Amino acid sequence: MTAAARLRGVTRRFGAVTALGEVDFELAPGEIHGLLGENGAGKTTLARILAGLLAPDAGGVEIGGRSVALRSAREARALGVAMVHQHFSLVPRFTGLENIALFNAGAWTGRGTEAPDYRALVRARARELKLEVELDAPVAGLGVGERQRIEVLKALMSETGVLLLDEPTAVLAPREVEGLFAVLRRVAEAGTGIVLVAHKLDEVLAVADRVTVLRRGRRVLTEEAGKVTAAGLAEAMVGEPVGRPGREHPPGRGPRGLEPEPVATLEGVTVRSGGTPLLRDVDLAVRPGEILGIAGVDGNGQRTLAAVLAGIRTPDKGTATLPREVGWIPQDRGEEGLVNDFTIIENVAFALHGKAAYRRGPWFDWAGVEETAGSLMREMDVRAESPETTAGTLSGGNQQRVVAGREFLRSAEMLVAESPTRGLDVKATVAVRARIAGLATTPSAGAREHQTTRRPPAAPKRPPGIVLISADLDEILELSHRIAVMVRGRLIPVPRDRHTRTAIGELMLGAQQGGGPR
Template identity: 75%
Template sequence: MAGRHPGQRTGLLGTGDGDGGIRAQPGTGGIDSGGRAGADRPGAPGDHRRYPGGALDRFHRRGGPGLVPVKGSERPVVKLPANTRSGTREGHGGSESPTSAARLRDVTRRFGPVTALEGVSFDLVPGEIHGLLGENGAGKTTLARILGGLLAPDEGQVEIGGREVALRSARAARARGVAMVHQHFSLVPRFTGFENIALFNGGAWTAKGMAAPDYRDRVEARATELKLEVDLDVAVEALGVGARQRIEILKALMSETGVLLLDEPTAVLAPREVDGLFAVLREVAGAGTGIVLVAHKLDEVLAAADRVTVLRRGRWVMTEAAAAVSAKGLAEAMVGGVVVGFEASRRTVRHTSQDSARAGESVAAVASLRSVNVTRDGQPALRGVTVEVRRGEVLGIAGVDGNGQRELARVLAGIRTPDSGHATLPAEVGWIPQDRGGEGLVNDFTISENVAFALHGKDTCRRGPWLDWAGIEHAAADLVREMDVRATSPAAAAATLSGGNQQKVVTGREFLRSGDLLVAESPTRGLDVKATVAVRSRIAALARDGDHPPGVVLISADLDEILELSDRIAVMVRGRLVPVPRDSHNTRDIGELMLGAQQSGGSR
């Protein structure tokens, strides 16, 4: 792999105060030679808000030309065009500002009989963070993939920097200054951060296939400019999730980038890492890059974004300044009505199923592990884990991905046999895996066929030794309706569904099982607000169901979810299960424990 040239520096980067910026290609407009947003755009009135905890200064937009610095902030402020608050162009989102970093005009995209986007227009201004919201299947990912060159529109136009383009591939999009950071990182685990960055960027290499002598300096300078703290000399597999994400962002921004697309970037981050990510995005936006933030967590979008666009069932619904809307208003715009239980789901309170146990009453264990050890790729993944899961309780397992949660879930689900130790499990276990496509579904099977995996033992779905497909299809139709799965019918193949709708099928199917234990790995990851409320309500109800409710193990990096649903909480830290005292059941204390898993030695 690429060698290191003499005199290269090592260690953490990004602590300097670089003032450089991204320069626009000639004729694109919007970013001047100093890396600032163009001063020829009209302004719009606005406000000054801070991210909760004071981590970030928001843009302060005022009337008049040019840039207006935010008092106490180091970065320039992007002035949004005056007509961006509600998307005035023919009722669609976006303005007619000539300085758009990217614009979609009346874009339609179909997948067979399903219309993913219908006549959608979207405008991204240089230097803004633009939140993109919608229910599962609303078209968010399709829109981002069109901008990223991964999909071509069936109808409509794509413009980058004011010029109409035909983006036939991700490589073509990168050549136009568009980069995308996916939720699942595209890094080589055994390579260092620098090697991954160099591998991705063609300009890093000489004709002899060696890293250019000055490329290391360029990477370090870019990290310093963006205040990105990265360790370039450590193998990616030894880094925590937050550090890997910073490598991905730096990798994407090493070439001239006017548009940065991020898909669910906070899904696996601890709370303090979310603050750090948003600070980095502000630096990137401050250099003139327009950022599209595809997300489901409404509070985070409102904290980070300057504007938000909502899609519903493939159509544009609204584009507003983030300061002008609330999380409740966004949720209602996403679903087209009131979200029942939305406010209740935001209150992290759970004191129901285990009150009797806390009063000293004995509750039977439905599953237990004793001194369980498991290895992964020759390295310890679970280290002496001992735990009981009690009937009628929700045991919340928090932690940053990569600390042993995957192996713990597989042992509890009966998928993985411990290398040593003892596991006692019930006869039937429900399992909602994190990898819905790879482990939760057979993608070539229909929805009904996938649902059959949970019903084959039920009398209502059997006729003697044979499966009763009429009963199974009826159950699948009920699931599609109750979980609001966006599909043409239960006969649709799982592969034709969006990621969020696949998650609904897997989750709804496992709720149909009648086992004594449910293992749920990130059950609401990738779900929209309405589906999230529904799934969390079902989990809470399941643990109170009748005289013999199952025990539930909830494994999630979403602390709001853990705190809302759990009776007991533990944190996975480098393969060990650390119980959290009841007086530490709060975001700050649990978040610090989660971060300790990385600070004490990486993600293993």
């Protein structure tokens, strides 16, 4: 049978780094092929070569059995290759329909007299794929899951033999993941070969027909999904046996006895945007040493809650009592967590620019910041040439480590973590989760280690309270002492005896039964 796509001995270098070395890869028509690997293993590079976004330095590319030299995404698209990127490529001010039309402009600019009602065409395709999409609202106002469905629909509007998805599940709630996989299976059944770049081994094994593992630019394994285990894959990715993330900090291990004073409280907090309520009458207390997990389908008010907790959004009603400093790992590290043009040092400086300890008279103590950034890189295992490396050139996982490291550093009494392990590989996920759990159990906040020699201590007397906002239920269940679910701007506490996947999933689903998160 002709392969949908094939790479033969493909090599691609970036400067001195070999991102891909002599990799063979084959995608059969109608198969879902999981592509696994740590950050920097070459997964995205492989996908981008197939999508025509990068040219290989050596080796050959075949699409549909024909040898091709792709010079642009447009050429790849013409051959039936479509890619859904990790960071979506949608025009924020355009509606879903407009974005889809823009991408498929050839079909839409009315070449041909039939001039089909494009909306009807898109609707029909969405029904066919059983994709629920909002076509008429600007995508800027949509949740990540909704945007992703638009991306997928956009890619599948025309004949597609090869569909590439880069980390599609990283941002989705369990139900949405299931929905996406159902769509992918239908698409595959129709004969499209699908490459699924992913981190979550369980998910990949649940949906993929075959898996390929890359390690440091080399292909180390290709196998049918039924013949491998998650542990085996993790070992192949890392090159050594690793413990599975989590389970070392089982839920319910919170502080006992007398409940300490909360570090932050929200009472009856309501936030509106225009006339639309984003938060409705939210009550919340975060106590030192506890991890409060907030689950929910994306777009139910979690963003606003984080902004209120971080002190950059003032409630329209109700009161927010907050500590002086709050660490906040924002969801969108590209836009909010980092400045891509800034160096790692400068990005770390975001947490330090207001601190007297990093000031010499009128001057910013850049040497001190650089030192702090250096030790942060060591601790968080940030892989970069030097602290002077610009953040934009780091891989997604390394970027997230910089953000997480910086927010741990902010001598915080409270940490708000929004999807902190999104886009991280197994090792980094373990490290970040352990770090979060560790922060909660001991008062040794990350900042203190940096304060020992240079800085006069402003050490917190008690461990920080942590608010973990995540659409990843596993993460919530692993780490949280208490759990609440966000549903259409309301915060619903989950009693401890209902801390199960099913129970919480039901609460989250309840939100959607009630008409969706819009």
